[in-house]
Amino acid sequence: MVSDMKKQKFFRLLLSYGLLTFMTVVIIYPLLWTVGASFNPGNSLVSTSIIPENPTLDHYKELFAGKESLQYGKWYLNSLKISIFTMIGTIISVSFTAYAFSRFRFKGRKNALTLFLLLQMIPQFSALIALFVLAQILGMMNSHWLLILLYIGGQIPMNTYLMKGYMDSIPIDLDESAKIDGASNTRIFLQIIMPLSRPMLAVVAMNGFTGPLGDFVLSSTILRTPESYTLPIGLYNLVNEVMGASYTTFAAGAILISIPIAIIFIMLQKNFVSGLTAGGTKG
Amino acid sequence: MQHRKIALLLSIIPGLGQFYNKQVVKGLLFLLVGAAFFAAFGDLLNMGLWGIVTLGTEVPRDNSIFLLAEGIIAVIVLVFGLGIYYANLRDAYLNGKLRDENRQLSSLKEQYQNIISQGYPYVISGPSLFILIFAVIFPILFSFALAFTNYDLYHSPPANLVDWVGFQTFSEIFTVDIWRSTFFDVLAWTVVWTLVASSLQVSLGILMAIVVNQKDIRFKRFYRTVLVLPWAVPGFVTILIFAGLFNDSFGAINNDILAAFGIDPIPWLTDANWSRLALILMQGWLGFPYIFLVTTGVLQSIPDDLYEAATIDGASVFAKFRHITMPMILIAMAPIIITQFTFNFNNFNIIYLFNGGGPAVPGSTAGGTDILVSWIYKLTMQSSQYSLAAALTILLSVFVIAIALWQFRRTNSFKEGA
Numbered sequence: 001m002v003s004d005m006k007k008q009k010f011f012r013l014l015l016s017y018g019l020l021t022f023m024t025v026v027i028i029y030p031l032l033w034t035v036g037a038s039f040n041p042g043n044s045l046v047s048t049s050i051i052p053e054n055p056t057l058d059h060y061k062e063l064f065a066g067k068e069s070l071q072y073g074k075w076y077l078n079s080l081k082i083s084i085f086t087m088i089g090t091i092i093s094v095s096f097t098a099y100a101f102s103r104f105r106f107k108g109r110k111n112a113l114t115l116f117l118l119l120q121m122i123p124q125f126s127a128l129i130a131l132f133v134l135a136q137i138l139g140m141m142n143s144h145w146l147l148i149l150l151y152i153g154g155q156i157p158m159n160t161y162l163m164k165g166y167m168d169s170i171p172i173d174l175d176e177s178a179k180i181d182g183a184s185n186t187r188i189f190l191q192i193i194m195p196l197s198r199p200m201l202a203v204v205a206m207n208g209f210t211g212p213l214g215d216f217v218l219s220s221t222i223l224r225t226p227e228s229y230t231l232p233i234g235l236y237n238l239v240n241e242v243m244g245a246s247y248t249t250f251a252a253g254a255i256l257i258s259i260p261i262a263i264i265f266i267m268l269q270k271n272f273v274s275g276l277t278a279g280g281t282k283g
Numbered sequence: 284m285q286h287r288k289i290a291l292l293l294s295i296i297p298g299l300g301q302f303y304n305k306q307v308v309k310g311l312l313f314l315l316v317g318a319a320f321f322a323a324f325g326d327l328l329n330m331g332l333w334g335i336v337t338l339g340t341e342v343p344r345d346n347s348i349f350l351l352a353e354g355i356i357a358v359i360v361l362v363f364g365l366g367i368y369y370a371n372l373r374d375a376y377l378n379g380k381l382r383d384e385n386r387q388l389s390s391l392k393e394q395y396q397n398i399i400s401q402g403y404p405y406v407i408s409g410p411s412l413f414i415l416i417f418a419v420i421f422p423i424l425f426s427f428a429l430a431f432t433n434y435d436l437y438h439s440p441p442a443n444l445v446d447w448v449g450f451q452t453f454s455e456i457f458t459v460d461i462w463r464s465t466f467f468d469v470l471a472w473t474v475v476w477t478l479v480a481s482s483l484q485v486s487l488g489i490l491m492a493i494v495v496n497q498k499d500i501r502f503k504r505f506y507r508t509v510l511v512l513p514w515a516v517p518g519f520v521t522i523l524i525f526a527g528l529f530n531d532s533f534g535a536i537n538n539d540i541l542a543a544f545g546i547d548p549i550p551w552l553t554d555a556n557w558s559r560l561a562l563i564l565m566q567g568w569l570g571f572p573y574i575f576l577v578t579t580g581v582l583q584s585i586p587d588d589l590y591e592a593a594t595i596d597g598a599s600v601f602a603k604f605r606h607i608t609m610p611m612i613l614i615a616m617a618p619i620i621i622t623q624f625t626f627n628f629n630n631f632n633i634i635y636l637f638n639g640g641g642p643a644v645p646g647s648t649a650g651g652t653d654i655l656v657s658w659i660y661k662l663t664m665q666s667s668q669y670s671l672a673a674a675l676t677i678l679l680s681v682f683v684i685a686i687a688l689w690q691f692r693r694t695n696s697f698k699e700g701a
Contacts, residue, residue: 009499012497013499013500016494016497016500017500019491019494020494020495020500020506023491023509023510024506024509026568027509027510027512027513027568028509028512030521030524030525030528031512031516031524033524033528033535034524037527093410093411093414094411096407096408096410096411097407097408097411097412099407100403100404100405100407100408101404101408104403104404106401106404106405109404112408112412118684119415119419119420119423120625121625121680121683121684121687122423122676122680122683122684123629123631123656124418124419124422125631125656125660126423126426126656126659126676126679126680127419127422127423127425127426127676128426128660128663128664129425129426129429129663129669129672129673130352130421130422130423130425130426130429131422133348133349133352133425134352134421134422134425137349137352137353149414149417149418150418152414152418153414153415153417153418153419154418154419156411156414156415156419157415157419160411185403210517213517213519214517214518214519214632216519216631216632216635216636217631217660221664232519235519235520235523236519236523236636239523239526239527247527250523250527251524254520254523254524257517257520258516258517258520261515261516261517262512262515262516265511265514265515266508266511266515269511269515269576272576273576273577273579273580274580
């Protein structure tokens with residue numbers, strides 16, 4: 001009986017470590033391969049190996065060589081600017097709106113909540129033609145600010161829901177006792193609700209920051225000149241101009257963007273999980 | 284005549300009813316807002332409403348698409364104007380009624396405080412609403428309107444006018460053979476893709492969380508960090524990396540891995556079925572860490588007492604899993620799991636960045652792996668079939684919304700039952 005249980009435990013652990021090792025390899029391989037490709041000499045991938053025989057930094061240098069069609073530094077700054085402003089705008093608009101929805105009962109509240117729920121499900125970019133026409137009417141083709149506004153708008157419905165769910169779980173007694181002490185609504189919001197919503201603010205901030213980085217459609221519709229590109233469009237064009245030709249340069253560019261973001265993600269993941277599970281259970 | 288009726292009638296011109304009720308400041312305010320509204324938007328309303336009805340009459344003076352856009356903005360402005368107008372009528376009527384009942388009207392100071400306290404939620408959510416109308420609602424209304432026009436390559440400004448055609452485009456989707464067959468092919472693959480890819484990433488994520496969370500597994504921190512990596516690297520980067528790895532001629536999967544096992548190269552990018560398999564595997568890789576993270580959080584919040592009590596009762600490992608772990612995970616994560624499905628339904632990036640929805644299918648505007656959103660994108664950007672794209676957008680929205688509402692309702696009842 002005891003040896004039976006031992007055997008069972010042995011097989012369970014064997015299976016578990018086997019699976020974990022397999023997954024580790026599957027996850028690490030493509031990433032290492034990209035690192036390898038970025039140090040490989042030449043443009044071709046045929047000879048690429050994970051550990052290059054003659055490693056070179058050429059591709060990294062090429063990124064910043066200032067070619068007309070490859071303005072990596074500029075794209076990087078563009079992406080950073082768009083992401084940061086989208087993040088700030090999303091946090092401000094979402095937290096105010098969520099506070100209104102969570103703490104006040106006003107006319108139109110129910111309808112607005114239903115509207116937000118529906119808007120989450122229609123992808124913003126399915127209205128591509130409209131955004132294109134809008135940019136033309138406003139004379140804002142290639143404008144980063146228009147793009148930032150569009151991103152913020154796209155972030156509002158889903159994140160307001162998440163945030164409202166989280167604020168609903170903060171006891172309303174706190175507001176009421178502050179109100180008795182004479183605090184104004186805005187003060188209650190800034191000094192009580194916001195600090196207590198910190199885990200969900202982290203989630204919203206992350207959504208706001210990574211949303212623009214994951215977008216390809218809106219940005220490629222509105223940004224048409226290479227110097228206004230963001231990283232996704234720039235790198236996509238790099239790969240697709242001549243398939244395979246600039247792949248090693250792409251790899252170098254991919255690494256320079258992935259490493260900082262991966263580090264931030266891994267550092268913030270604790271916040272992220274606590275925010276999501278708390279908000280998630282509230283629906 | 285009663286005060287309320289007179290006040291109501293007078294405020295057909297905004298503000299007069301308030302003057303009649305002797306609320307001069309409020310009346311002036313309504314009068315001013317009304318006048319300003321007409322001064323600012325009069326032209327827009329006139330032009331916009333004419334434009335949206337006719338879509339232009341003369342080429343090249345009228346650009347139908349710009350007229351439609353202005354028309355929709357005019358309609359949005361008009362709705363707001365009517366809202367203010369309604370508030371004006373209602374205010375006059377209610378105060379008139381108070382006078383009929385010989386009750387005190389509120390003083391200026393009270394009115395001010397009233398507006399401040401009732402208006403607060405509107406004031407703080409107003410800017411967001413404005414951005415939302417501008418960035419989301421206007422575009423959606425615009426593209427819904429396009430579905431009822433004949434806007435395509437042959438009917439496009441400035442050379443030609445666009446006309447309203449009613450439901451013609453919708454009926455053509457189901458009657459023109461090539462459109463119908465493409466539509467149903469794409470829809471079928473979209474549904475299969477959504478179900479298989481989402482189920483794969485969800486089950487893989489839950490499985491890995493349970494495996495790592497076993498008490499006697501060591502190096503937990505290491506494994507957690509590794510398993511979270513695909514989530515931490517930007518998605519567009521990994522998709523493009525995979526596009527290279529899967530490349531038929533130079534990709535490492537064919538050249539290094541499969542060759543090492545002596546398997547012939549597989550046409551990942553040029554055969555539709557292999558492309559689909561590759562896409563599903565990639566989405567599993569990309570999507571499972573998120574579920575893994577959240578499940579780990581849920582698992583850590585399950586109190587140990589539950590398991591101890593079950594052990595005392597003699598429950599097997601499997602029984603504990605089935606009756607404690609699984610229900611806890613599913614209840615806590617139902618909303619997150621549903622969003623995975625809606626996400627994949629609209630998962631444009633992976634389809635488009637991997638091989639552009641390819642391989643191309645002869646005689647069809649959609650490629651072998653195109654899902655609805657990527658097909659709509661192609662119709663818009665590549666073949667200029669705008670009204671068809673817009674009509675498909677409506678069908679897609681109806682489809683997603685119907686399923687999501689049904690699902691939300693089910694999970695809600697599921698929660699209450701649990």
